[in-house]
Amino acid sequence: MTGTLAAAPTHDRNPLVAARSQLADAIAALDYGPGMLDMLATPRREVTVSVPLRRDDGSVEVLVGHRVQHNLSRGPAKGGVRFSPDVTLDEVRALAMWMTWKCALVNIPYGGAKGGVAFDPRGYSRGEIQRVTRRYTSEIMPILGPTTDIPAPDIGTDEQVMSWMMDTYSVNRGHTVLGVVTGKPVALGGSLGRASATSRGVVHVALAALAHRGIVAAGATAAVQGFGKVGRDAARLLAEAGVRVVAVSDQYGAVHDPAGLGVPALMRHVDETGSVVGFAASEPLDDGEELLHLDVDLLVPAAVEAVLNADNAHRVRASVITEGANGPTTPAADAVLEAAGVLVVPDILANAGGVIVSYFEWVQANQAYWWSEDDVNARLAERMQAAWEGVVGYAARRDISLRRAATTLAVETVANAHLARGLYP
Numbered sequence: 218m219t220g221t222l223a224a225a226p227t228h229d230r231n232p233l234v235a236a237r238s239q240l241a242d243a244i245a246a247l248d249y250g251p252g253m254l255d256m257l258a259t260p261r262r263e264v265t266v267s268v269p270l271r272r273d274d275g276s277v278e279v280l281v282g283h284r285v286q287h288n289l290s291r292g293p294a295k296g297g298v299r300f301s302p303d304v305t306l307d308e309v310r311a312l313a314m315w316m317t318w319k320c321a322l323v324n325i326p327y328g329g330a331k332g333g334v335a336f337d338p339r340g341y342s343r344g345e346i347q348r349v350t351r352r353y354t355s356e357i358m359p360i361l362g363p364t365t366d367i368p369a370p371d372i373g374t375d376e377q378v379m380s381w382m383m384d385t386y387s388v389n390r391g392h393t394v395l396g397v398v399t400g401k402p403v404a405l406g407g408s409l410g411r412a413s414a415t416s417r418g419v420v421h422v423a424l425a426a427l428a429h430r431g432i433v434a435a436g437a438t439a440a441v442q443g444f445g446k447v448g449r450d451a452a453r454l455l456a457e458a459g460v461r462v463v464a465v466s467d468q469y470g471a472v473h474d475p476a477g478l479g480v481p482a483l484m485r486h487v488d489e490t491g492s493v494v495g496f497a498a499s500e501p502l503d504d505g506e507e508l509l510h511l512d513v514d515l516l517v518p519a520a521v522e523a524v525l526n527a528d529n530a531h532r533v534r535a536s537v538i539t540e541g542a543n544g545p546t547t548p549a550a551d552a553v554l555e556a557a558g559v560l561v562v563p564d565i566l567a568n569a570g571g572v573i574v575s576y577f578e579w580v581q582a583n584q585a586y587w588w589s590e591d592d593v594n595a596r597l598a599e600r601m602q603a604a605w606e607g608v609v610g611y612a613a614r615r616d617i618s619l620r621r622a623a624t625t626l627a628v629e630t631v632a633n634a635h636l637a638r639g640l641y642p
Protein backbone atom coordinates (compact mmCIF):
# COMPACT_ATOMS: atom_id res chain seq x y z
CA MET A 218 0.00 0.00 0.00
CA THR A 219 1.19 3.51 -0.71
CA GLY A 220 1.00 6.97 0.83
CA THR A 221 -2.73 7.69 0.76
CA LEU A 222 -3.63 4.51 2.57
CA ALA A 223 -0.73 4.64 5.01
CA ALA A 224 -2.00 8.03 6.16
CA ALA A 225 -5.50 6.70 6.77
CA PRO A 226 -7.10 7.03 10.22
CA THR A 227 -7.37 3.82 12.22
CA HIS A 228 -10.19 4.18 14.73
CA ASP A 229 -12.82 1.39 14.63
CA ARG A 230 -15.68 3.89 14.42
CA ASN A 231 -14.18 5.94 11.58
CA PRO A 232 -16.33 5.04 8.55
CA LEU A 233 -13.38 5.41 6.19
CA VAL A 234 -11.44 2.81 8.18
CA ALA A 235 -14.43 0.48 7.88
CA ALA A 236 -14.89 1.08 4.16
CA ARG A 237 -11.19 0.54 3.41
CA SER A 238 -11.05 -2.58 5.53
CA GLN A 239 -14.05 -4.06 3.68
CA LEU A 240 -12.41 -3.21 0.35
CA ALA A 241 -9.11 -4.78 1.41
CA ASP A 242 -10.96 -7.99 2.40
CA ALA A 243 -12.66 -8.13 -0.98
CA ILE A 244 -9.47 -7.49 -2.94
CA ALA A 245 -7.70 -10.22 -0.95
CA ALA A 246 -10.32 -12.70 -2.20
CA LEU A 247 -9.90 -11.62 -5.83
CA ASP A 248 -7.01 -11.93 -8.22
CA TYR A 249 -5.94 -8.54 -9.53
CA GLY A 250 -2.58 -7.08 -10.28
CA PRO A 251 -0.72 -4.59 -8.12
CA GLY A 252 -2.32 -1.21 -7.74
CA MET A 253 -5.97 -2.27 -7.85
CA LEU A 254 -6.42 -1.88 -4.09
CA ASP A 255 -4.81 1.54 -4.01
CA MET A 256 -6.81 2.67 -7.01
CA LEU A 257 -10.15 1.56 -5.61
CA ALA A 258 -9.35 2.93 -2.15
CA THR A 259 -8.67 6.40 -3.54
CA PRO A 260 -11.46 8.80 -4.56
CA ARG A 261 -11.23 10.09 -8.13
CA ARG A 262 -12.22 13.64 -7.20
CA GLU A 263 -12.86 15.59 -3.98
CA VAL A 264 -14.10 19.15 -3.59
CA THR A 265 -14.22 21.00 -0.26
CA VAL A 266 -16.01 24.33 -0.30
CA SER A 267 -16.86 27.20 2.03
CA VAL A 268 -20.54 27.95 2.25
CA PRO A 269 -20.97 31.48 3.59
CA LEU A 270 -24.45 32.00 5.01
CA ARG A 271 -26.15 35.24 5.98
CA ARG A 272 -28.31 34.25 8.93
CA ASP A 273 -31.76 35.71 9.49
CA ASP A 274 -30.34 37.95 12.27
CA GLY A 275 -27.85 39.49 9.81
CA SER A 276 -24.76 37.69 11.09
CA VAL A 277 -22.56 35.68 8.71
CA GLU A 278 -21.53 32.10 9.32
CA VAL A 279 -19.15 30.16 7.10
CA LEU A 280 -20.07 26.48 6.82
CA VAL A 281 -17.94 23.76 5.22
CA GLY A 282 -19.21 21.40 2.51
CA HIS A 283 -17.75 18.49 0.60
CA ARG A 284 -18.53 16.46 -2.51
CA VAL A 285 -16.50 13.32 -3.15
CA GLN A 286 -16.68 11.27 -6.34
CA HIS A 287 -15.22 7.91 -5.44
CA ASN A 288 -15.44 6.15 -8.78
CA LEU A 289 -16.62 6.96 -12.30
CA SER A 290 -15.64 3.83 -14.21
CA ARG A 291 -19.20 2.54 -14.80
CA GLY A 292 -21.02 5.85 -15.33
CA PRO A 293 -21.77 9.17 -13.65
CA ALA A 294 -21.15 9.49 -9.93
CA LYS A 295 -24.31 9.06 -7.83
CA GLY A 296 -25.09 9.57 -4.17
CA GLY A 297 -26.83 11.61 -1.54
CA VAL A 298 -26.16 14.94 0.14
CA ARG A 299 -26.18 15.06 3.93
CA PHE A 300 -26.81 18.10 6.15
CA SER A 301 -25.53 17.13 9.58
CA PRO A 302 -23.12 18.55 12.18
CA ASP A 303 -21.24 15.22 12.03
CA VAL A 304 -20.24 15.57 8.35
CA THR A 305 -16.47 15.19 7.83
CA LEU A 306 -14.40 14.59 4.73
CA ASP A 307 -13.53 11.06 5.90
CA GLU A 308 -17.20 10.26 6.40
CA VAL A 309 -18.08 11.56 2.94
CA ARG A 310 -15.21 9.57 1.40
CA ALA A 311 -16.48 6.37 3.01
CA LEU A 312 -20.08 7.02 2.00
CA ALA A 313 -18.96 7.71 -1.59
CA MET A 314 -17.04 4.42 -1.71
CA TRP A 315 -20.08 2.52 -0.41
CA MET A 316 -22.16 4.15 -3.17
CA THR A 317 -19.76 2.77 -5.78
CA TRP A 318 -20.20 -0.78 -4.46
CA LYS A 319 -23.97 -0.37 -4.06
CA CYS A 320 -24.50 0.76 -7.65
CA ALA A 321 -22.28 -2.05 -8.95
CA LEU A 322 -23.98 -4.69 -6.79
CA VAL A 323 -27.46 -3.87 -8.09
CA ASN A 324 -26.12 -3.32 -11.59
CA ILE A 325 -27.06 0.27 -12.25
CA PRO A 326 -24.73 2.30 -14.50
CA TYR A 327 -23.24 4.67 -11.94
CA GLY A 328 -20.13 5.26 -9.95
CA GLY A 329 -20.33 6.43 -6.35
CA ALA A 330 -20.38 9.89 -4.81
CA LYS A 331 -21.54 11.57 -1.62
CA GLY A 332 -21.70 15.10 -0.32
CA GLY A 333 -22.52 17.03 2.77
CA VAL A 334 -22.51 20.31 4.63
CA ALA A 335 -21.49 20.30 8.29
CA PHE A 336 -24.38 21.97 10.11
CA ASP A 337 -27.53 20.92 11.94
CA PRO A 338 -30.54 22.03 9.87
CA ARG A 339 -32.76 21.77 12.93
CA GLY A 340 -31.20 25.01 14.21
CA TYR A 341 -31.81 26.97 10.98
CA SER A 342 -34.87 28.54 9.36
CA ARG A 343 -36.26 27.32 6.05
CA GLY A 344 -34.88 30.43 4.35
CA GLU A 345 -31.41 29.80 5.80
CA ILE A 346 -31.48 26.15 4.67
CA GLN A 347 -32.45 27.29 1.19
CA ARG A 348 -29.52 29.74 1.12
CA VAL A 349 -27.10 27.04 2.32
CA THR A 350 -28.40 24.64 -0.35
CA ARG A 351 -28.12 27.13 -3.18
CA ARG A 352 -24.63 28.29 -2.20
CA TYR A 353 -23.36 24.74 -1.72
CA THR A 354 -24.81 23.76 -5.11
CA SER A 355 -23.17 26.75 -6.81
CA GLU A 356 -19.82 25.93 -5.21
CA ILE A 357 -19.82 22.27 -6.33
CA MET A 358 -21.46 23.02 -9.68
CA PRO A 359 -18.27 22.52 -11.72
CA ILE A 360 -18.43 18.79 -10.95
CA LEU A 361 -22.24 18.30 -11.03
CA GLY A 362 -24.36 17.37 -14.02
CA PRO A 363 -26.79 14.73 -15.28
CA THR A 364 -23.97 12.85 -17.00
CA THR A 365 -21.27 13.52 -14.39
CA ASP A 366 -22.60 13.59 -10.82
CA ILE A 367 -26.22 13.31 -9.67
CA PRO A 368 -27.03 14.07 -5.99
CA ALA A 369 -30.03 12.77 -4.01
CA PRO A 370 -31.38 13.11 -0.45
CA ASP A 371 -29.64 11.68 2.61
CA ILE A 372 -29.61 12.58 6.33
CA GLY A 373 -31.09 16.03 6.94
CA THR A 374 -32.08 16.67 3.32
CA ASP A 375 -35.34 16.03 1.47
CA GLU A 376 -37.20 16.60 -1.78
CA GLN A 377 -37.39 20.35 -1.10
CA VAL A 378 -33.59 20.54 -0.86
CA MET A 379 -33.36 18.55 -4.11
CA SER A 380 -35.74 21.04 -5.81
CA TRP A 381 -33.52 23.95 -4.73
CA MET A 382 -30.44 22.11 -6.00
CA MET A 383 -32.09 21.41 -9.34
CA ASP A 384 -33.30 25.00 -9.63
CA THR A 385 -29.87 26.46 -8.81
CA TYR A 386 -28.18 24.21 -11.35
CA SER A 387 -30.84 24.87 -14.01
CA VAL A 388 -30.82 28.66 -13.56
CA ASN A 389 -27.06 28.64 -14.09
CA ARG A 390 -27.36 26.45 -17.19
CA GLY A 391 -30.20 28.54 -18.63
CA HIS A 392 -32.68 25.69 -18.95
CA THR A 393 -34.40 23.12 -16.75
CA VAL A 394 -32.21 20.08 -16.13
CA LEU A 395 -34.41 17.48 -14.43
CA GLY A 396 -31.74 14.76 -14.50
CA VAL A 397 -29.20 16.60 -12.34
CA VAL A 398 -30.66 15.41 -9.02
CA THR A 399 -33.03 12.64 -7.96
CA GLY A 400 -35.40 12.40 -5.03
CA LYS A 401 -37.25 15.44 -6.39
CA PRO A 402 -40.97 15.98 -5.76
CA VAL A 403 -43.22 14.16 -8.23
CA ALA A 404 -44.53 17.57 -9.36
CA LEU A 405 -41.00 18.46 -10.48
CA GLY A 406 -39.92 15.37 -12.39
CA GLY A 407 -39.55 13.05 -9.42
CA SER A 408 -40.52 9.40 -9.59
CA LEU A 409 -43.54 7.85 -7.99
CA GLY A 410 -42.27 5.44 -5.36
CA ARG A 411 -38.91 7.18 -4.70
CA ALA A 412 -39.90 8.55 -1.27
CA SER A 413 -40.46 5.06 0.17
CA ALA A 414 -38.06 3.16 -2.11
CA THR A 415 -35.17 2.76 0.36
CA SER A 416 -37.53 1.48 3.06
CA ARG A 417 -39.34 -0.79 0.59
CA GLY A 418 -36.01 -2.33 -0.41
CA VAL A 419 -34.94 -2.70 3.24
CA VAL A 420 -38.17 -4.51 4.06
CA HIS A 421 -37.93 -6.69 0.95
CA VAL A 422 -34.57 -8.10 2.04
CA ALA A 423 -35.49 -8.10 5.74
CA LEU A 424 -38.42 -10.41 5.00
CA ALA A 425 -36.21 -12.54 2.75
CA ALA A 426 -33.58 -12.76 5.50
CA LEU A 427 -36.15 -13.76 8.14
CA ALA A 428 -37.42 -16.51 5.80
CA HIS A 429 -33.80 -17.57 5.16
CA ARG A 430 -33.45 -18.01 8.92
CA GLY A 431 -36.74 -19.96 9.10
CA ILE A 432 -38.49 -17.14 10.99
CA VAL A 433 -42.11 -16.53 10.02
CA ALA A 434 -42.65 -12.80 9.43
CA ALA A 435 -46.19 -12.75 10.82
CA GLY A 436 -45.65 -12.21 14.54
CA ALA A 437 -41.87 -11.83 14.33
CA THR A 438 -40.50 -8.91 16.35
CA ALA A 439 -38.45 -5.94 15.11
CA ALA A 440 -36.70 -2.85 16.46
CA VAL A 441 -35.94 0.11 14.20
CA GLN A 442 -33.31 2.73 15.05
CA GLY A 443 -34.05 6.06 13.36
CA PHE A 444 -37.49 7.31 12.36
CA GLY A 445 -36.57 9.49 9.38
CA LYS A 446 -37.01 8.93 5.66
CA VAL A 447 -35.76 5.33 5.87
CA GLY A 448 -36.74 4.13 9.36
CA ARG A 449 -40.27 5.48 9.37
CA ASP A 450 -41.50 3.73 6.21
CA ALA A 451 -39.48 0.63 7.10
CA ALA A 452 -41.43 0.41 10.37
CA ARG A 453 -44.71 1.00 8.52
CA LEU A 454 -44.02 -1.60 5.84
CA LEU A 455 -42.80 -4.15 8.39
CA ALA A 456 -46.00 -3.68 10.39
CA GLU A 457 -48.04 -4.02 7.19
CA ALA A 458 -46.23 -7.33 6.57
CA GLY A 459 -47.37 -8.58 9.99
CA VAL A 460 -44.09 -7.99 11.84
CA ARG A 461 -44.49 -6.70 15.40
CA VAL A 462 -42.45 -3.47 15.57
CA VAL A 463 -41.73 -3.35 19.30
CA ALA A 464 -39.33 -0.39 19.48
CA VAL A 465 -38.24 2.65 17.49
CA SER A 466 -35.93 5.57 18.24
CA ASP A 467 -34.82 8.95 17.01
CA GLN A 468 -32.22 11.45 18.22
CA TYR A 469 -34.37 12.40 21.21
CA GLY A 470 -35.09 8.93 22.61
CA ALA A 471 -36.70 5.52 22.10
CA VAL A 472 -40.15 4.02 22.70
CA HIS A 473 -41.06 0.41 23.33
CA ASP A 474 -44.15 -1.79 23.44
CA PRO A 475 -43.58 -5.56 23.57
CA ALA A 476 -47.07 -6.09 22.13
CA GLY A 477 -46.15 -4.03 19.05
CA LEU A 478 -46.31 -0.27 18.52
CA GLY A 479 -49.24 1.12 16.53
CA VAL A 480 -47.09 2.46 13.70
CA PRO A 481 -49.73 4.63 11.94
CA ALA A 482 -50.60 6.30 15.29
CA LEU A 483 -46.88 6.72 16.02
CA MET A 484 -46.39 8.39 12.63
CA ARG A 485 -49.19 10.84 13.44
CA HIS A 486 -47.58 11.53 16.85
CA VAL A 487 -44.23 12.30 15.15
CA ASP A 488 -45.93 14.59 12.61
CA GLU A 489 -47.51 16.51 15.47
CA THR A 490 -44.58 16.64 17.94
CA GLY A 491 -41.41 16.13 15.89
CA SER A 492 -40.27 13.07 17.86
CA VAL A 493 -41.21 9.51 18.79
CA VAL A 494 -40.72 10.48 22.44
CA GLY A 495 -43.93 10.76 24.44
CA PHE A 496 -45.95 8.42 22.22
CA ALA A 497 -48.83 7.54 24.52
CA ALA A 498 -49.20 3.83 23.73
CA SER A 499 -45.60 2.96 24.68
CA GLU A 500 -42.94 2.94 27.39
CA PRO A 501 -39.75 5.00 27.01
CA LEU A 502 -36.44 3.12 26.84
CA ASP A 503 -33.64 4.46 29.04
CA ASP A 504 -31.63 5.48 26.01
CA GLY A 505 -31.41 4.77 22.28
CA GLU A 506 -28.61 2.27 22.93
CA GLU A 507 -31.00 -0.07 24.77
CA LEU A 508 -33.00 -0.56 21.55
CA LEU A 509 -29.97 -2.16 19.91
CA HIS A 510 -29.84 -4.86 22.58
CA LEU A 511 -33.51 -5.90 22.66
CA ASP A 512 -34.33 -9.57 22.22
CA VAL A 513 -35.96 -9.27 18.78
CA ASP A 514 -35.92 -11.29 15.57
CA LEU A 515 -34.97 -8.30 13.43
CA LEU A 516 -32.95 -5.16 14.10
CA VAL A 517 -32.99 -2.36 11.53
CA PRO A 518 -30.40 0.34 12.21
CA ALA A 519 -31.63 3.24 10.03
CA ALA A 520 -29.83 6.26 11.46
CA VAL A 521 -26.05 6.82 11.42
CA GLU A 522 -22.72 5.00 11.14
CA ALA A 523 -20.92 2.85 13.70
CA VAL A 524 -23.82 2.37 16.12
CA LEU A 525 -22.88 -1.33 16.33
CA ASN A 526 -19.24 -1.35 17.33
CA ALA A 527 -16.57 -3.13 19.37
CA ASP A 528 -18.11 -1.86 22.61
CA ASN A 529 -21.67 -3.12 22.17
CA ALA A 530 -21.83 -5.82 19.45
CA HIS A 531 -21.63 -8.61 22.04
CA ARG A 532 -24.87 -7.35 23.58
CA VAL A 533 -26.93 -7.70 20.36
CA ARG A 534 -29.63 -10.38 20.66
CA ALA A 535 -31.33 -10.00 17.27
CA SER A 536 -31.20 -12.96 14.84
CA VAL A 537 -31.14 -10.75 11.74
CA ILE A 538 -29.78 -7.24 11.22
CA THR A 539 -30.84 -5.44 8.05
CA GLU A 540 -28.81 -2.28 7.56
CA GLY A 541 -31.05 0.60 6.51
CA ALA A 542 -28.27 3.05 7.39
CA ASN A 543 -24.91 3.20 5.65
CA GLY A 544 -22.10 1.79 7.72
CA PRO A 545 -23.97 1.13 10.99
CA THR A 546 -21.75 -1.87 11.81
CA THR A 547 -17.99 -1.46 12.28
CA PRO A 548 -15.60 -4.22 11.14
CA ALA A 549 -14.92 -5.17 14.78
CA ALA A 550 -18.67 -5.51 15.40
CA ASP A 551 -19.06 -7.51 12.19
CA ALA A 552 -16.58 -10.08 13.49
CA VAL A 553 -18.41 -10.39 16.82
CA LEU A 554 -21.82 -10.71 15.14
CA GLU A 555 -20.58 -13.26 12.62
CA ALA A 556 -19.10 -15.39 15.43
CA ALA A 557 -22.41 -15.13 17.29
CA GLY A 558 -24.32 -16.35 14.21
CA VAL A 559 -26.25 -13.11 13.60
CA LEU A 560 -27.24 -12.73 9.94
CA VAL A 561 -26.21 -9.22 8.85
CA VAL A 562 -27.71 -8.01 5.58
CA PRO A 563 -25.18 -5.35 4.56
CA ASP A 564 -26.02 -1.75 3.72
CA ILE A 565 -24.89 -1.89 0.09
CA LEU A 566 -27.54 -4.56 -0.48
CA ALA A 567 -30.21 -3.70 2.09
CA ASN A 568 -30.60 0.02 1.43
CA ALA A 569 -30.01 -0.07 -2.34
CA GLY A 570 -33.72 0.49 -3.06
CA GLY A 571 -33.23 4.25 -2.84
CA VAL A 572 -30.58 4.51 -5.50
CA ILE A 573 -32.36 1.93 -7.66
CA VAL A 574 -35.45 4.15 -7.83
CA SER A 575 -33.21 7.22 -8.19
CA TYR A 576 -31.88 5.49 -11.29
CA PHE A 577 -35.48 4.93 -12.46
CA GLU A 578 -36.17 8.63 -11.79
CA TRP A 579 -33.14 9.67 -13.86
CA VAL A 580 -34.14 7.32 -16.69
CA GLN A 581 -37.69 8.70 -16.65
CA ALA A 582 -36.46 12.33 -16.54
CA ASN A 583 -34.05 11.70 -19.42
CA GLN A 584 -36.86 10.14 -21.47
CA ALA A 585 -39.46 12.67 -20.26
CA TYR A 586 -41.83 9.73 -19.80
CA TRP A 587 -43.06 8.67 -16.35
CA TRP A 588 -44.06 5.24 -15.09
CA SER A 589 -46.86 4.20 -12.73
CA GLU A 590 -46.08 3.59 -9.06
CA ASP A 591 -46.94 -0.10 -9.47
CA ASP A 592 -44.46 -0.34 -12.31
CA VAL A 593 -41.73 1.37 -10.24
CA ASN A 594 -42.38 -0.87 -7.22
CA ALA A 595 -42.43 -4.05 -9.32
CA ARG A 596 -39.12 -3.15 -11.01
CA LEU A 597 -37.62 -2.30 -7.61
CA ALA A 598 -38.72 -5.63 -6.11
CA GLU A 599 -37.28 -7.50 -9.09
CA ARG A 600 -33.88 -5.85 -8.68
CA MET A 601 -33.80 -6.28 -4.89
CA GLN A 602 -34.68 -9.95 -5.24
CA ALA A 603 -32.01 -10.51 -7.90
CA ALA A 604 -29.37 -8.80 -5.76
CA TRP A 605 -30.42 -10.73 -2.65
CA GLU A 606 -30.27 -14.09 -4.47
CA GLY A 607 -26.92 -13.19 -6.04
CA VAL A 608 -25.35 -12.30 -2.70
CA VAL A 609 -26.84 -15.22 -0.76
CA GLY A 610 -25.75 -17.69 -3.45
CA TYR A 611 -22.20 -16.30 -3.60
CA ALA A 612 -21.92 -16.32 0.22
CA ALA A 613 -23.15 -19.91 0.43
CA ARG A 614 -20.74 -21.17 -2.26
CA ARG A 615 -17.76 -19.62 -0.46
CA ASP A 616 -19.02 -19.97 3.11
CA ILE A 617 -18.53 -16.26 3.81
CA SER A 618 -20.69 -13.52 5.33
CA LEU A 619 -23.23 -11.60 3.27
CA ARG A 620 -21.12 -8.44 3.73
CA ARG A 621 -18.01 -10.09 2.35
CA ALA A 622 -20.00 -11.63 -0.51
CA ALA A 623 -21.72 -8.36 -1.44
CA THR A 624 -18.53 -6.30 -1.29
CA THR A 625 -16.52 -8.87 -3.25
CA LEU A 626 -19.16 -9.11 -6.00
CA ALA A 627 -19.34 -5.33 -6.25
CA VAL A 628 -15.60 -4.73 -6.16
CA GLU A 629 -15.12 -7.36 -8.87
CA THR A 630 -17.68 -5.60 -11.09
CA VAL A 631 -15.94 -2.24 -10.68
CA ALA A 632 -12.42 -3.68 -11.05
CA ASN A 633 -13.48 -5.46 -14.24
CA ALA A 634 -14.82 -2.19 -15.63
CA HIS A 635 -11.38 -0.65 -15.03
CA LEU A 636 -9.71 -3.61 -16.74
CA ALA A 637 -12.05 -3.38 -19.72
CA ARG A 638 -11.23 0.32 -20.02
CA GLY A 639 -7.51 -0.51 -20.20
CA LEU A 640 -6.12 -0.28 -16.70
CA TYR A 641 -3.27 -2.70 -17.38
CA PRO A 642 -2.37 -2.18 -21.08
Ligand SMILES: NC(=O)C1=CN([C@@H]2O[C@H](COP(=O)(O)OP(=O)(O)OC[C@H]3O[C@@H](n4cnc5c(N)ncnc54)[C@H](OP(=O)(O)O)[C@@H]3O)[C@@H](O)[C@H]2O)C=CC1
Nearest residue numbers: 371372373415443444445446447467468520542543568571
Ligand atom coordinates in the same frame (compact mmCIF):
# COMPACT_ATOMS: atom_id res chain seq x y z
N1 LIG B 1 -32.78 8.55 2.26
C1 LIG B 1 -32.36 7.58 1.48
O1 LIG B 1 -32.91 7.36 0.38
C2 LIG B 1 -31.24 6.70 1.90
C3 LIG B 1 -30.67 6.80 3.15
N2 LIG B 1 -29.72 5.89 3.53
C4 LIG B 1 -29.11 5.94 4.85
O2 LIG B 1 -30.13 5.75 5.83
C5 LIG B 1 -29.75 6.44 7.05
C6 LIG B 1 -30.88 7.36 7.47
O3 LIG B 1 -31.09 8.28 6.41
P1 LIG B 1 -32.46 9.10 6.25
O4 LIG B 1 -33.57 8.32 6.84
O5 LIG B 1 -32.53 9.53 4.85
O6 LIG B 1 -32.14 10.37 7.14
P2 LIG B 1 -33.18 11.30 7.94
O7 LIG B 1 -32.44 12.53 8.23
O8 LIG B 1 -34.46 11.35 7.20
O9 LIG B 1 -33.45 10.46 9.27
C7 LIG B 1 -32.42 10.11 10.14
C8 LIG B 1 -33.07 9.54 11.37
O10 LIG B 1 -32.06 9.06 12.25
C9 LIG B 1 -32.31 9.61 13.55
N3 LIG B 1 -31.06 9.63 14.29
C10 LIG B 1 -29.94 10.34 14.08
N4 LIG B 1 -29.03 10.03 15.01
C11 LIG B 1 -29.59 9.07 15.78
C12 LIG B 1 -29.16 8.33 16.90
N5 LIG B 1 -27.94 8.50 17.41
N6 LIG B 1 -30.01 7.40 17.45
C13 LIG B 1 -31.24 7.23 16.94
N7 LIG B 1 -31.70 7.90 15.88
C14 LIG B 1 -30.89 8.80 15.33
C15 LIG B 1 -32.91 10.96 13.28
O11 LIG B 1 -33.55 11.41 14.44
P3 LIG B 1 -34.41 12.79 14.43
O12 LIG B 1 -35.66 12.45 13.68
O13 LIG B 1 -34.64 13.03 15.87
O14 LIG B 1 -33.55 13.80 13.75
C16 LIG B 1 -33.86 10.58 12.16
O15 LIG B 1 -35.02 9.98 12.68
C17 LIG B 1 -28.42 7.14 6.73
O16 LIG B 1 -27.37 6.29 7.06
C18 LIG B 1 -28.48 7.28 5.21
O17 LIG B 1 -27.19 7.42 4.63
C19 LIG B 1 -29.32 4.87 2.70
C20 LIG B 1 -29.84 4.74 1.46
C21 LIG B 1 -30.78 5.70 0.91
Ligand SMILES: O=C(O)CCC(=O)C(=O)O
Nearest residue numbers: 296297369371571572575
Ligand atom coordinates in the same frame (compact mmCIF):
# COMPACT_ATOMS: atom_id res chain seq x y z
O1 LIG C 1 -30.64 7.90 -4.37
C1 LIG C 1 -29.45 8.09 -4.54
O2 LIG C 1 -28.98 8.49 -5.58
C2 LIG C 1 -28.45 7.87 -3.43
C3 LIG C 1 -29.04 7.47 -2.12
C4 LIG C 1 -27.93 7.39 -1.13
O3 LIG C 1 -27.31 8.38 -0.82
C5 LIG C 1 -27.56 6.10 -0.59
O4 LIG C 1 -27.97 5.06 -1.13
O5 LIG C 1 -26.82 6.07 0.40
